[in-house]
Each structure stands twice: as C-alpha cells, then as structure tokens.
Amino acid sequence: MLDLILRNTAQRKLRTSLTVFGIALGIFAVMVMGGMSEYFSIHIDRTLDLIDKIQVLPESGFFGGILNESQVSKVKRVPGVIDAYGLLQMPLDMESVGMFGGDFVIGLPPEKQKATLKDTKLVGGRFLVPGDGFRAVVGSNVAREFRLKVGDELEVKSKRLQRGASITHTRNFTVVGILEFTSSDYDYVIGVPLDVAQKFYEIEGTVSYIWVVPEPGADAEDLSKRIELSVEDIRALSPQQLRKQAEQALVVISLITISSAVLAAIIGGLSVMNTMLMSVSERTKEFGLMKAMGAEMKDILFITIGEAAFMGILGGIIGIAGGGAFIYYMNEYLASRGMVLFTVTPRLVLISILFATLLGMLSGSLPAYRAAKMSPMEALRYE
Known part of the structure; x- marks a missing residue:
C-alpha cells in the first residue's frame, strides 16, 4: 500500500x-x-522567575506617574516589610522607543543590585559599587547590539524641556560589567547608580517603582494589600499578581x-x-x-x-x-x-x-x- x-x-x-x-x-x-x-x-x-518581590507602582500606572522617595520610606515602615528601595526606569534612547520596549536604563542603589538581579551572573567585569559615577552594568543583548566590552563607553540620551523646546542631552557611561544571557528583561537593561540617573534625567528624589522584600514567611498577597492601605497614591502587586497579569x-x-x-x-x-x-x-x-x-x-x-x-x-x-x-x-x-x-x-x-x-x-x-x-x-x- x-x-x-x-x-x-x-x-x-x-x-x-x-x-x-x-x-x-x-x-x-x-x-x-x-x-x-x-x-x-x-x-x-523567565522574567517573572527572577522577580520574587512585591512591586509598588504609582496609582495612575507605570507610565502615568512617578513616586517620590518619601513614599519609599513609608513603605519600609509597613509591618511585614524587611526592605524596600526605589528604581528609576527610562528608555535608553528617548527618541526611538520601539513597540517592544527596547533597551532601558535602570537607576538603582548599587548595594541593591545583586538583590535586584537575583541569580543573574556576570560574564565579564563587576557589579556597580557605592561611589560609582557614570558607570553601567549592561545586559547581554545591549552588549551584543553595541558590540560592548568591559571598559567601553555607551551613549545614553535624555530629553529635557527648556523654554518650551525639547532639548536632547547625551552622556557616555563606562561599561564595568556585562550580564549573562537570561532570555528575560534583564538582557535589555543598562544598570546605573540611582543618584546618577536622577541627576542625569533631572528628576531628583523620584523613582518609577519600588521593590519590596517581604519578611520570611510573610504572605505577599496580604502584605501588598496592607501596603496599599498604608501608603497613599500607590498600588502594590505581589509576584503572583504580576504573573497573573x-x-x-x-x-x-x-x-x-x-x-x-x-x-x-x-x-x-x-x-x-x-x-x-x-x-x-x-x-x-x-x-x-x-x-x-x-x-x-x-x-x-x-x-x-x-x-x-x-x-x-x-x-x-x-x-x-x-x-x-x-x-x-x-x-x-x-x-x-x-x-x-x-x-x-x-x-x-x-x-x-x-x-x-x-x-x-x-x-x-x-x-x-x-x-x-x-x-x-x-x-x-x-x-
């Protein structure tokens, strides 16, 4: 047959x-x-697997507002919170943001970088350390896109309004570390010190969102609700809620x-x-x-x-x-x-x-x- x-x-x-x-x-x-x-x-x-913290956002949404550092302090005082810190997220090139997001700059406290990146390792260089100025740790896709090695410089752009006109400023950041490939959002990240990012974008004292570390054994769902009730103009999402969305x-x-x-x-x-x-x-x-x-x-x-x-x-x-x-x-x-x-x-x-x-x-x-x-x-x- x-x-x-x-x-x-x-x-x-x-x-x-x-x-x-x-x-x-x-x-x-x-x-x-x-x-x-x-x-x-x-x-x-894989991105969600690397997130084991509660995310606190402005009430109007990630792109609809900002948080100030006083709110970070209030979140820290909520019972059940062992630590909380703010991060500032901005597109690498503010003039060409693609439909899939593209590369983005994350301003974060250098002492919190390993906790933020969880188990992500370096393939070269070092992590950020307190006192770093215009230094950056970049994801694998960023390094590949710009053919970066440790010691190279990466140009970052910011847009500012002056007298009704939009002016673009640029600054070179020296690459001090390159992250391994993770097939997650971390492959597109340019991690820089938080205080340097705030000054560069001229938004001192503000952050885009807050990472909250619950106490061991604390219920993340309950804690996120307590945070929302304790701090004004925010919404808190547990890792389970982030995954569901x-x-x-x-x-x-x-x-x-x-x-x-x-x-x-x-x-x-x-x-x-x-x-x-x-x-x-x-x-x-x-x-x-x-x-x-x-x-x-x-x-x-x-x-x-x-x-x-x-x-x-x-x-x-x-x-x-x-x-x-x-x-x-x-x-x-x-x-x-x-x-x-x-x-x-x-x-x-x-x-x-x-x-x-x-x-x-x-x-x-x-x-x-x-x-x-x-x-x-x-x-x-x-x-």
Missing part, C-alpha cells in the same frame, strides 16, 4: 508540488507566528499570533482537498477496478487518506525547515539591533508536523469517503 501511495503522488508531480507548497506556506506561518508566541511565553516566564496579556498575544497562522494553514488544507477531489475524479475507474478485484472500503480509504497525509507531512517538513531558517536569520538581524522576537522549541516543531499531518488527513477524508463508497459497477461505467 505504501509503495502505491508514493507512486500515485509521484505520478502527478506538478499538482503534488503545488499542494505541498500550499501546506508548506501554512506551516511556515505556524512556525513564524508560533515562534513569536513561544518567545514571549518563555521571556515573560502577564499571563492574561500573553493569552491575547498568543490568540492573535496563532489564529493568523492557523488561518494560513487551513488555506493550505483547502488546496489538499481540492487536489484530492480532482484525483478521485480522475481515478474513479481505477478505484472501481480495485473494488471489483476484491479491494475493500478500508483499502480505498487508506490509499486516499494516505496520499493526503503524505503531502501534509512533506509540506510540514518543508514549512518547518523554511520557518526555522527564517527565524534564525531574523533573530540574527534583530539581535544586532538589541532584540530577539522568535524562539524555536521542540514543542513548536512537534505541533507543526502533527498539525500538517492532521490537516492533510482531514482535508483528504471527504475525497476518500467519496471514492470508497462508490460501487464497482458505477465506477467502471464512469466517464
């Missing part, structure tokens, strides 16, 4: 090629869009990316159905002769669905190879600009090949049923 399936598909080279190409395009879309979804999933998950956003991203890919794959499936319907129509007498010679319905079904499944597998392999190559070169291109957007995982490859096979089989099931249900006499009289 298998040799018959292979021979039948090989005899119709052009039609088979066009059908396989249609499926390959659909699976290519599944790989690319699925690779983007996988990247965001892994990236968000991120997962909700990830569901939306996944629905958008995967639905568009599935639509493309279904179009490829329709081309399989069209090809198989034409094939069944052309081979009606052949199937009638086979049934007259003793072939059963299951034999006809096996041959027809087998041909559709074979084209699905072949299209899936080509689509996976093409999608994988596109993702590789696209990531290489994007990495030189400080970002990565795709990840190929074994799960994605397995889903793609199974989807291609199933798509081929389902698309070939209707033609297969039509072929199998014909009586031998009816098929032999077919013109």
Whole structure:
C-alpha cells in the first residue's frame, strides 16, 4: 500500500508540488507566528522567575506617574516589610522607543543590585559599587547590539524641556560589567547608580517603582494589600499578581499570533482537498477496478487518506525547515539591533508536523469517503 501511495503522488508531480507548497506556506506561518508566541511565553516566564518581590507602582500606572522617595520610606515602615528601595526606569534612547520596549536604563542603589538581579551572573567585569559615577552594568543583548566590552563607553540620551523646546542631552557611561544571557528583561537593561540617573534625567528624589522584600514567611498577597492601605497614591502587586497579569496579556498575544497562522494553514488544507477531489475524479475507474478485484472500503480509504497525509507531512517538513531558517536569520538581524522576537522549541516543531499531518488527513477524508463508497459497477461505467 505504501509503495502505491508514493507512486500515485509521484505520478502527478506538478499538482503534488503545488499542494505541498500550499501546506508548506501554512506551516511556515505556524512556525513564524508560533515562534513569536513561544518567545514571549518563555521571556515573560523567565522574567517573572527572577522577580520574587512585591512591586509598588504609582496609582495612575507605570507610565502615568512617578513616586517620590518619601513614599519609599513609608513603605519600609509597613509591618511585614524587611526592605524596600526605589528604581528609576527610562528608555535608553528617548527618541526611538520601539513597540517592544527596547533597551532601558535602570537607576538603582548599587548595594541593591545583586538583590535586584537575583541569580543573574556576570560574564565579564563587576557589579556597580557605592561611589560609582557614570558607570553601567549592561545586559547581554545591549552588549551584543553595541558590540560592548568591559571598559567601553555607551551613549545614553535624555530629553529635557527648556523654554518650551525639547532639548536632547547625551552622556557616555563606562561599561564595568556585562550580564549573562537570561532570555528575560534583564538582557535589555543598562544598570546605573540611582543618584546618577536622577541627576542625569533631572528628576531628583523620584523613582518609577519600588521593590519590596517581604519578611520570611510573610504572605505577599496580604502584605501588598496592607501596603496599599498604608501608603497613599500607590498600588502594590505581589509576584503572583504580576504573573497573573502577564499571563492574561500573553493569552491575547498568543490568540492573535496563532489564529493568523492557523488561518494560513487551513488555506493550505483547502488546496489538499481540492487536489484530492480532482484525483478521485480522475481515478474513479481505477478505484472501481480495485473494488471489483476484491479491494475493500478500508483499502480505498487508506490509499486516499494516505496520499493526503503524505503531502501534509512533506509540506510540514518543508514549512518547518523554511520557518526555522527564517527565524534564525531574523533573530540574527534583530539581535544586532538589541532584540530577539522568535524562539524555536521542540514543542513548536512537534505541533507543526502533527498539525500538517492532521490537516492533510482531514482535508483528504471527504475525497476518500467519496471514492470508497462508490460501487464497482458505477465506477467502471464512469466517464
């Protein structure tokens, strides 16, 4: 039977090629869009794994306001808080903030840097220390984007309003350390001393958010609620709440990316159905002769669905190879600009090949049923 399936598909080279190409395009879309979804999933998950603290934000939201250092002191006095410190976050280049955020400057107390970065290690240089001036520890993607080594300088921009006009100021920061790759937000960070960042951006005494370290054994959910009740104009999010919000956003991203890919794959499936319907129509007498010679319905079904499944597998392999190559070169291109957007995982490859096979089989099931249900006499009289 298998040799018959292979021979039948090989005899119709052009039609088979066009059908396989249609499926390959659909699976290519599944790989690319699925690779983007996988990247965001892994990236968000690993970022949240590095966060074990409560995050305190302005009540109006991260981008809607700022906190002052007096609020940091108030948070520290809440029962159950063992430590709290503020961080200032700004885009590296305020004139070109991309849709995916891009690189960002984090001003943080040097003595809190290891606690902030949790288990993240250095691949070169050192961490910030108290007394550092215009010094920076950079993430792996930042180092790759700007081809930085320890001792190199990185230009940072800030925008200021003077007499109604926007003026951009720049300052070079010396790189003293480079972080390992984490596939998290830390790959895009430029860590600088908090007091230096506040002076450079001319917002002394303010921070973007506060990290809160709970006492051992303290319930983070309860503590975040106590912080909100104790300190005005803020909202506090526990690590569990941060994860829940991120997962909700990830569901939306996944629905958008995967639905568009599935639509493309279904179009490829329709081309399989069209090809198989034409094939069944052309081979009606052949199937009638086979049934007259003793072939059963299951034999006809096996041959027809087998041909559709074979084209699905072949299209899936080509689509996976093409999608994988596109993702590789696209990531290489994007990495030189400080970002990565795709990840190929074994799960994605397995889903793609199974989807291609199933798509081929389902698309070939209707033609297969039509072929199998014909009586031998009816098929032999077919013109």
